[in-house]
Amino acid sequence: MSLLPEATYSHQSEATPLLEPQHQPLFQHQFDAVVQSATMQQSYMMAPPSALPSTIFHPSHSSIPSTSSPITPSLLSPSSLITSAGPLKRRRFSGAKIQPTRIKKVMQSDEDIGRMVASVPVAVGRAMEHFAEKFLLAAAQVVSNTGARTLAPHHLKLAMLANPHFAFLEPILREVGVPSRAGEAYQYPQQATVSQQPLQSVKIDDMCGIGSVSNPLLDSTSIMQSAIPSIMSTQLNPYAVHNPYFMHQLRQDEPYDSLTTMGQMGQLMAGVGTQIPYQSSPLTSPIVVPTLTSPSGTIPSIPRSVRRSSSVVSNGEGEGGAKRPRGRPRKNKKEKCVEDDLVVDSDMADNGVLKPPSPGDIKTECNEADRLLMPPPPLLPMKQPH
Amino acid sequence: MADNAAEDEVGLPQKGLNMIIKDVIPEIRIANESRELFNLCCAEFVRHVAKEAQNISSTDQRKTIYHEHVKKALSNLNFPADYGEAADSVLGECKVQAEKKLRRKNSRLDKCGIPEEELYEMQQALIEKM
Numbered sequence: 121m122s123l124l125p126e127a128t129y130s131h132q133s134e135a136t137p138l139l140e141p142q143h144q145p146l147f148q149h150q151f152d153a154v155v156q157s158a159t160m161q162q163s164y165m166m167a168p169p170s171a172l173p174s175t176i177f178h179p180s181h182s183s184i185p186s187t188s189s190p191i192t193p194s195l196l197s198p199s200s201l202i203t204s205a206g207p208l209k210r211r212r213f214s215g216a217k218i219q220p221t222r223i224k225k226v227m228q229s230d231e232d233i234g235r236m237v238a239s240v241p242v243a244v245g246r247a248m249e250h251f252a253e254k255f256l257l258a259a260a261q262v263v264s265n266t267g268a269r270t271l272a273p274h275h276l277k278l279a280m281l282a283n284p285h286f287a288f289l290e291p292i293l294r295e296v297g298v299p300s301r302a303g304e305a306y307q308y309p310q311q312a313t314v315s316q317q318p319l320q321s322v323k324i325d326d327m328c329g330i331g332s333v334s335n336p337l338l339d340s341t342s343i344m345q346s347a348i349p350s351i352m353s354t355q356l357n358p359y360a361v362h363n364p365y366f367m368h369q370l371r372q373d374e375p376y377d378s379l380t381t382m383g384q385m386g387q388l389m390a391g392v393g394t395q396i397p398y399q400s401s402p403l404t405s406p407i408v409v410p411t412l413t414s415p416s417g418t419i420p421s422i423p424r425s426v427r428r429s430s431s432v433v434s435n436g437e438g439e440g441g442a443k444r445p446r447g448r449p450r451k452n453k454k455e456k457c458v459e460d461d462l463v464v465d466s467d468m469a470d471n472g473v474l475k476p477p478s479p480g481d482i483k484t485e486c487n488e489a490d491r492l493l494m495p496p497p498p499l500l501p502m503k504q505p506h
Numbered sequence: 507m508a509d510n511a512a513e514d515e516v517g518l519p520q521k522g523l524n525m526i527i528k529d530v531i532p533e534i535r536i537a538n539e540s541r542e543l544f545n546l547c548c549a550e551f552v553r554h555v556a557k558e559a560q561n562i563s564s565t566d567q568r569k570t571i572y573h574e575h576v577k578k579a580l581s582n583l584n585f586p587a588d589y590g591e592a593a594d595s596v597l598g599e600c601k602v603q604a605e606k607k608l609r610r611k612n613s614r615l616d617k618c619g620i621p622e623e624e625l626y627e628m629q630q631a632l633i634e635k636m
Contacts, residue, residue, distance in 0.1 A: 216596075217522040226549050227556035229516045234560070236571035239600035243576050243593040244555055249526060250592035251551045251585075252544070256530045263534055271536040273543050285584045288554045292546050 216245050223248065258283055274298045518549050555579050573597065 220241035227233055227244065258279035263271050266278075277293040280286040523545055527536060536544075556571075558579035563571045573593070580589045609616075618625075 217525050218518055219522075222516075222519060223552055226516050226518060226552045230553055230557060230560075232560055233556050233571070234569055236559075237573060238604065239573050239597060240559070240571050240576055242596045242600050243573055244552055244559075246596045247555065247576070247580060247585075247589050247593045248548055248552050250589055252523070252526050252548055253530045255547065256527060256544070259540075260531045260534050269535060271531075271534055271540050273537070273540050276540060276543055276547065285586070288583070289547050289550060292543070292550050296543070 216242065217249060218245055220245050254283075255279060255286060258286070516549070517545050518552075520545055523548060554583065558583055 223245040224236070224241040227236070227241065255276070259271055259275045262275045262278045262282070263269075266275070268275065273293075273296045276289075277296045277298055280289045280293050520541065524541065527541070527544070555576065559571050559575040562578050562582070563569075563575045566575065568575075576593055577590045580593060581587070620628075
């Protein structure tokens with residue numbers, strides 16, 4: 121008998137969540153809102169809403185529908201649904217194929233462009249889509265006119281030429297050659313040179329390895345040789361696929377500067393080429409070493425990358441030519457000053473063996489060796505261009 | 507590889523452009539090279555318009571680019587009128603979005619659907635109950 125009231129009581133206490141499972145969160149929400157609007161003192165009193173026992177809520181909750189308007193539950197439910205669906209990421213402007221944030225990024229890649237109203241990237245994106253449609257349709261017209269089956273880059277160029285308001289694309293499409301009739305003949309000559317050049321440079325590398333003189337400048341010339349076709353191909357036809365072996369060669373020789381300083385190298389190529397007759401086969405030291413060891417004469421005229429690559433070659437010989445990791449090397453050795461390079465070079469030229477560079481004491485030796493190897497007079501005119 | 511060497515500018519997502527291409531010319535095959543080139547062209551269009559719009563806004567003695575500047579830029583650059591119309595077509599959507607955003611910002615109270623006085627009364631009632 122004593123168990124009965126307990127049982128009924130427990131039944132009642134269990135009944136509250138069972139009967140109103142869906143009202144409970146709604147009320148919680150209301151309660152949150154109330155807390156939000158409360159003053160500091162009141163909110164202090166009400167502060168731990170979750171800690172309050174639900175039995176206290178319950179009577180007040182039952183009083184709420186009676187006091188407030190009867191539509192509150194129907195108004196409440198959608199809002200609570202929205203809050204429950206909050207973490208779902210909503211895509212704004214789902215109609216746009218390209219996100220306005222991206223458009224804005226592209227717009228602001230130009231330094232001059234500052235702030236803009238939020239609708240501007242959207243509008244520009246829409247206009248861009250419109251442009252894309254028109255441009256593609258024009259290109260498709262060209263394709264169907266020429267009877268081709270695939271839309272190739274030169275079709276885009278022809279489409280650009282056909283419509284005056286596409287003229288702004290000219291700098292992008294300038295390099296795209298339009299084949300007259302004979303297919304895509306414009307690619308072939310350059311590819312031929314590309315495939316020839318690495319062979320040559322390999323040859324020279326081998327000779328460097330075999331000969332007692334391992335001369336960094338020769339490596340650099342070979343790099344330049346291999347750089348020539350890449351310059352040509354990037355200028356004339358940026359979309360041609362490079363010979364993978366050729367790229368590998370470049371990367372091995374000079375890890376990351378090759379692409380950025382290629383233009384520089386191209387400009388300076390002619391001068392260096394005339395100074396060093398690298399294609400003459402007997403790669404003996406007397407020809408090359410003087411130009412090498414002349415301090416601050418020729419070396420500053422060689423671009424930075426070549427200098428670094430020469431140091432890389434001279435230092436990396438102990439590693440057995442292991443392939444350097446791709447990308448930008450994080451811990452680069454300190455940029456050697458010109459004299460240090462010269463020291464190593466001349467040392468190698470003398471001994472044929474690489475010494476660890478210890479600049480302080482070798483420098484004087486180097487200067488002496490320089491004086492022995494090289495008469496002073498040609499130094500003076502060579503300093504002038506620097 | 508060649509693209510990276512040529513420029514490190516921001517491009518557009520190729521995926522979206524592919525969708526556009528597929529929508530516009532579904533029956534024509536298009537080389538990957540042309541896709542990339544087309545991406546460059548679209549990015550160039552955006553930059554082109556942006557530059558002109560910036561010029562116009564600076565002659566307008568503004569520091570912010572407004573929608574009118576974009577429209578004027580499109581017409582200045584000799585694009586046909588439909589480009590401007592296309593740009594206009596998103597304005598309504600933008601306004602709706604802005605409104606929504608504004609409402610979302612200060613809608614903590616509105617969301618619960620109970621007027622503020624009633625909330626206050628409820629609060630007082632709750633306090634008394636405690």
